Structure formats: C-alpha cells, structure tokens
Amino acid sequence: MRKITYREAVREALREEMIRDARVFLLGEDIAEFGGSYKVTEGLLAEFGPERVRNTPISEAAIVGAALGAALMGMRPVAEIMYIDFIGIAMDQIVNQVAKVKYMFGGKARVPLVLRTQGGGGRSSGAQHAQSLEAWFVHVPGLKVVMPSTPYDAKGLLKSAIRDDNPVMFIEHKLLYATQGEVPDADYTVPLGVADVKRDGRDITVVATSRVVHLAMAAADRLATQGIEVEVVDPRTLVPLDEEAILASVKKTNRLVIAQEATPRCSVASEIAAIVTERAFDDLDAPIARVTALPTPVPFAPALEQHVLPDEEKLIAAVHAALQ
Amino acid sequence: MYRQMARIRMFEERAAELYRAGELPGFLHSSVGQEAVAVGVCAHLTPGDVITSTHRGHGHVIAKGARLDRMMAELYARETGYCRGKGGSMHIADLDLGILGANGIVGGGIPIAVGAALALRLRGERRVAVSFFGDGATNTGAFHEGLNLAAAWEVPCVFVCENNEYAESTSRRVHQRVKDVVTRAVAYDLPGTIADGMDVFSVYAVVGEAIARARQGRGPSFVEAKTYRFSGHHLGDPGTAYRSKEEVEVHRRRDPIKLFREKLVREGLASSAELEAIDGEVAAELEQAVRFARESPLPKPETALEDIYS
Numbered sequence: 001m002r003k004i005t006y007r008e009a010v011r012e013a014l015r016e017e018m019i020r021d022a023r024v025f026l027l028g029e030d031i032a033e034f035g036g037s038y039k040v041t042e043g044l045l046a047e048f049g050p051e052r053v054r055n056t057p058i059s060e061a062a063i064v065g066a067a068l069g070a071a072l073m074g075m076r077p078v079a080e081i082m083y084i085d086f087i088g089i090a091m092d093q094i095v096n097q098v099a100k101v102k103y104m105f106g107g108k109a110r111v112p113l114v115l116r117t118q119g120g121g122g123r124s125s126g127a128q129h130a131q132s133l134e135a136w137f138v139h140v141p142g143l144k145v146v147m148p149s150t151p152y153d154a155k156g157l158l159k160s161a162i163r164d165d166n167p168v169m170f171i172e173h174k175l176l177y178a179t180q181g182e183v184p185d186a187d188y189t190v191p192l193g194v195a196d197v198k199r200d201g202r203d204i205t206v207v208a209t210s211r212v213v214h215l216a217m218a219a220a221d222r223l224a225t226q227g228i229e230v231e232v233v234d235p236r237t238l239v240p241l242d243e244e245a246i247l248a249s250v251k252k253t254n255r256l257v258i259a260q261e262a263t264p265r266c267s268v269a270s271e272i273a274a275i276v277t278e279r280a281f282d283d284l285d286a287p288i289a290r291v292t293a294l295p296t297p298v299p300f301a302p303a304l305e306q307h308v309l310p311d312e313e314k315l316i317a318a319v320h321a322a323l324q
Numbered sequence: 325m326y327r328q329m330a331r332i333r334m335f336e337e338r339a340a341e342l343y344r345a346g347e348l349p350g351f352l353h354s355s356v357g358q359e360a361v362a363v364g365v366c367a368h369l370t371p372g373d374v375i376t377s378t379h380r381g382h383g384h385v386i387a388k389g390a391r392l393d394r395m396m397a398e399l400y401a402r403e404t405g406y407c408r409g410k411g412g413s414m415h416i417a418d419l420d421l422g423i424l425g426a427n428g429i430v431g432g433g434i435p436i437a438v439g440a441a442l443a444l445r446l447r448g449e450r451r452v453a454v455s456f457f458g459d460g461a462t463n464t465g466a467f468h469e470g471l472n473l474a475a476a477w478e479v480p481c482v483f484v485c486e487n488n489e490y491a492e493s494t495s496r497r498v499h500q501r502v503k504d505v506v507t508r509a510v511a512y513d514l515p516g517t518i519a520d521g522m523d524v525f526s527v528y529a530v531v532g533e534a535i536a537r538a539r540q541g542r543g544p545s546f547v548e549a550k551t552y553r554f555s556g557h558h559l560g561d562p563g564t565a566y567r568s569k570e571e572v573e574v575h576r577r578r579d580p581i582k583l584f585r586e587k588l589v590r591e592g593l594a595s596s597a598e599l600e601a602i603d604g605e606v607a608a609e610l611e612q613a614v615r616f617a618r619e620s621p622l623p624k625p626e627t628a629l630e631d632i633y634s
Binding site: 025051054056057059060061062064065066067068069070071072073074075077089092093096097101102103104105106107108109110111141142144164165166 | 374376405406407408409410411415417418419420424425427428429432434435436437438439440441442443444446453465466469470472473476477630631632633634
C-alpha cells in the first residue's frame with residue numbers, strides 16, 4: 001500500500017470531501033495562498049477557489065461563530081484554528097453556542113461543523129503554542145472530539161467528521177504532520193467512536209492518545225525484548241469514547257496505564273481511569289497508572305520541555321511499576 | 325405593524341404578571357419600550373431571511389413570526405414550547421422561521437449572523453441576515469470580530485444596535501466613550517445610520533435602506549436605533565438604582581406604541597376604534613396562548629438526555 005504523510009492524509013480528506021459535497025468549505029487564518037501554518041491546506045485554494053478556501057482575519061470568535069451560522073444554514077464548514085492555544089478567544093462560541101444550540105433549540109438544529117486545530121509540544125514552541133487542551137472540549141456535552149494518531153486514522157476520521165451532523169473538534173498534533181503511514185487509494189472512512197488496538201499484547205494495556213500512541217508503540221517494542229507484551233489501545237475519538245474496547249483490553253490484561261501529552265488534572269486520562277474503576281475494578285490486578293505531562297505550562301527550553309512531557313522512558317517505568 | 329407592536333407589548337406585560345405570580349421559572353428580560361425596533365426591522369424581512377437575537381429577544385422573535393402560544397409554552401417550560409422546555413426565554417429559536425436563536429451571551433449572535441449571511445451569499449440567494457444586539461454588546465470582541473469579518477467578506481448582513489443606554493445597569497456614559505454607537509461602523513467602513521428607535525417609521529425607513537443594500541449584494545451595514553428600556557434589566561430589577569424617575573418618565577412620554585397610535589389616527593390611517601379592535605384581538609390571542617401553555621404537558625425528565633447530538 002502507498003505511504004503518505006499525516007499532513008497529506010488530512011489534506012486528501014479535505015479535498016475529497018470538498019469534491020464530494022459542494023456544501024463543504026474551509027475557513028481559517030492563512031489557509032489560502034499560504035496553505036496554513038503547517039501546510040495542510042496547500043494547493044486547495046488553486047483547486048477550489050477563494051469562495052471555498054477562505055482566509056479570515058485573526059478573529060477566532062468570528063471564525064467559529066461564522067462557521068456555526070453557515071452550518072445552521074445548511075453548509076458544512078471546516079474551520080481551522082491555527083493553534084489550539086488560540087482557541088480561548090473562541091471559547092464562548094464553541095462552548096455556549098456551537099455545543100448547545102441544538103439542545104437549547106429543542107433539537108431542531110443540525111450543526112455539521114468541523115473545527116480542525118493542532119496542539120502538542122516537542123518543538124520548543126513555548127507555553128502558548130504547545131498545549132494539549134482536548135479535555136476542555138471533552139467536558140462539554142454537545143461536542144465530539146477526535147485525536148488521530150496515524151495518517152490512516154486522520155484521513156478516515158476527518159471524512160467521518162465532515163459527514164457528521166454534529167460539531168466535531170478535530171485535534172491534530174504538530175509533530176505528527178511529517179510522519180508517514182499506509183493509506184489506501186480507495187475511499188474509506190473511520191467511524192467516530194471506535195477505538196483501534198494498535199498492538200496486541202497479553203500482559204498490560206496502555207491506552208494512549210495522539211502522538212503518545214507512537215511513544216507507546218516504541219515503548220512496547222522495547223518491552224517486548226524483555227518479555228513483556230503490551231497491548232496499545234488508541235481511542236482515536238475521545239467523544240464518543242469506545243469504553244467497551246478499553247474495558248475488553250483491561251479484562252484481558254488486568255493492568256492499565258493511560259498515557260497522554262496533556263497535563264493530568266481533570267484530564268482524559270483521569271476520565272478513563274474513573275470509567276475503568278467504575279466498570280472493571282475487579283478485573284484490575286494493579287492500580288491504574290497515568291503517564292502525562294507534568295502540571296506546568298509547557299516550557300520553552302528543550303531541557304525543560306523534555307522533562308515535562310511524557311516520553312518512552314516514563315512509559316516504560318510506569319509499565320514496570322504496574323507489573324510489580 | 326401596529327398589531328405586531330401590540331402583540332409584543334401585551335406579551336411582555338402578561339409574561340411579567342405571570343412571572344411575578346410565580347408561574348414562570350428562570351429569568352425574564354422585558355423589551356417593553358423597544359417594540360418599534362423589532363417591528364420596524366422585521367417588517368422588511370421575508371420568512372427566508374434570518375435573525376439572531378439577544379437575551380431581550382421576545383420582541384424580535386414575535387416580529388419575525390413566532391407564535392405566542394408556543395412562546396408562552398416555552399416560558400412555562402412546557403414540552404410544546406419552541407424549545408421543548410430546554411431553552412426558555414433567552415433561547416427561543418425556530419430555524420423554519422429564520423430565527424437563529426435569542427442568546428444568553430451578550431454579543432454571541434453577531435458572528436453567527438455573519439456566517440449565516442455568508443452561507444446565503446455563497447448559495448447566491450437574495451436572502452439577508454439581521455443581527456440584533458444592544459449597546460452593551462458593542463464592547464465585546466465578538467462584535468468587533470463579527471463586524472470586521474462581515475465587512476471584509478461583504479456579506480448580506482444588517483447589524484441593528486438597540487441602544488437603550490444601559491448595559492444591564494451600567495450607563496453608556498460609563499461603558500463607552502463614543503457619543504453615538506454608530507461611530508463604530510466607521511472603523512469597519514460600514515454605512516451607518518441612526519434611527520429613532522421609538523418611532524417605528526424612522527426605524528422602518530432607515531433599516532429599509534440597509535436591507536435593500538444587503539439584498540442587492542452591496543454588503544453589510546449598521547443601524548443604531550436609539551431606544552429605551554422601560555423596565556429594569558430583568559424582572560426583579562426595578563431599574564431605579566441607576567436611573568432617575570425623571571429620566572424614565574422623559575422616555576415613557578415617547579412610548580413607541582403611543583406615538584404610533586397617535587400618528588395613525590392623526591394621519592387618518594386608522595381610527596381609534598380600529599386600533600382598539602386590534603388590541604382586543606391580541607388580548608384574546610394572548611389569553612389563548614396562556615391557556616395553551618398552562619394546559620401543555622411538562623417535559624418528561626428523561627427527555628433531558630435527548631437533543632444533545634444528532
């Protein structure tokens with residue numbers, strides 16, 4: 001099968017959905033001639049023109065609000081927020097408007113809106129360009145939240161998100177854009193709400209999200225040489241969350257480590273730990289462990305950033321501790 | 325137009341009575357005094373045109389075509405209300421009527437109207453979007469972001485500022501420096517005009533030009549309607565801590581409904597008897613609406629879990 005990058009996979013999904021459905025259009029900062037800060041939308045202006053690939057002012061609230069207004073009128077906008085860190089400006093629109101209009105209106109609205117953004121550290125981007133803020137959106141009823149880790153998932157999930165009649169937060173990771181993976185030529189989608197077991201194992205489950213899936217896979221390779229078989233489960237979508245897949249894995253391995261790049265308090269890892277504790281406590285042979293960023297802003301200095309973010313070593317240590 | 329103004333006035337007054345009698349839960353923000361703006365604007369709109377409204381939105385949605393019985397049922401938190409009891413006074417919406425929602429967040433509807441207008445333009449339709457908001461909203465980021473985007477994209481959107489001189493309790497003298505809110509339109513190169521918001525003819529004339537521009541594809545514009553809120557910010561606020569009796573009295577003398585009636589009679593467009601007959605019909609419609617609401621079922625508790633996702 002051909003291999004393409006995560007960036008190309010996202011772009012292909014956008015392009016194919018724009019061809020498939022004239023109601024799909026893009027809006028965001030610097031997405032047109034410039035092709036986006038991470039070049040995801042490069043070439044789309046030339047193909048689809050300025051009405052469907054719309055540069056916006058630096059106005060995150062207006063980007064999201066305008067996407068909502070267009071969605072309510074039957075369009076299927078895909079808005080880009082350049083960095084998830086900039087999303088604070090748009091939080092009212094996302095939390096009070098986008099997430100709630102359907103409910104507040106007694107069910108009569110449909111909001112087919114995708115909000116693409118990217119987060120994550122590892123490039124010395126500093127505290128305002130490197131956060132992992134997915135938990136903010138997971139917390140709000142009415143939103144779906146997607147965090148793809150591979151090119152295959154990114155393409156298939158984005159196509160599903162664009163075809164979904166609900167608002168979807170689609171959170172990419174800046175360090176994944178250049179990674180490669182197998183993606184078929186044929187049209188396919190990956191359904192929202194279905195986890196993927198990225199690696200089978202019998203000894204311990206590692207549930208990991210976004211870039212941390214790759215850290216978990218690398219850690220699993222190393223642990224395998226020590227005779228420890230790690231099962232890596234990637235939820236892929238955080239809302240809806242495939243609880244059954246996580247529980248099935250825990251019932252098999254009886255041990256659970258949850259790994260994410262976000263800080264720990266009230267995070268997705270905390271939520272998954274709570275679910276497993278409520279629903280599968282008797283299947284656990286060891287306390288659930290969380291591997292997360294330290295509870296600090298993301299520092300600039302590489303030496304500090306590496307210390308704060310999760311890595312393979314921390315994951316391996318957590319697995320060993322859970323197997324004690 | 326007279327009937328619509330009477331419907332708004334009587335709906336607000338009846339809702340206030342019912343609220344004080346403890347029949348309605350939640351908040352209620354009365355638009356009494358501001359009826360001429362809602363009616364003067366919406367008289368230009370077709371069912372296909374859309375509006376975004378505010379926390380003080382009863383007048384806008386009535387003027388845009390909402391039924392009083394389903395509105396009252398929503399205020400009564402009943403299953404038959406516009407939002408099945410999930411929205412309440414501040415969130416009445418009906419997409420079929422082009423009402424993209426009243427809104428509990430000041431300024432929140434402005435960017436939504438811009439996006440709706442963009443959708444209309446992308447599809448080549450001659451429909452327009454109107455965003456209602458108050459003077460308080462013109463200090464929010466959403467206002468400035470929304471107006472700038474509308475101007476940059478030349479979308480068919482009309483921004484209608486109902487300047488009632490107070491952002492909740494804070495006087496405009498305190499919350500902004502500009503003498504007229506319309507000054508702010510200049511920053512976005514939008515045509516801006518002031519209307520007398522107590523005179524429905526003035527609103528109708530000024531907004532008519534703005535809506536015609538939008539419909540003809542000549543872009544967005546801004547209207548400042550100078551109006552006044554006769555009651556407090558919400559029922560429960562007498563509105564006296566920050567406004568003098570004299571000030572309120574001066575504005576009450578220019579009651580938009582009284583002015584409208586006087587003009588209709590003076591110019592021979594309608595007789596007092598005809599207007600009273602309309603008042604009687606509206607009163608009957610309203611009582612029917614209250615009866616409908618009272619007799620409607622409460623939402624079943626388990627429906628709280630519905631309508632979150634499609």
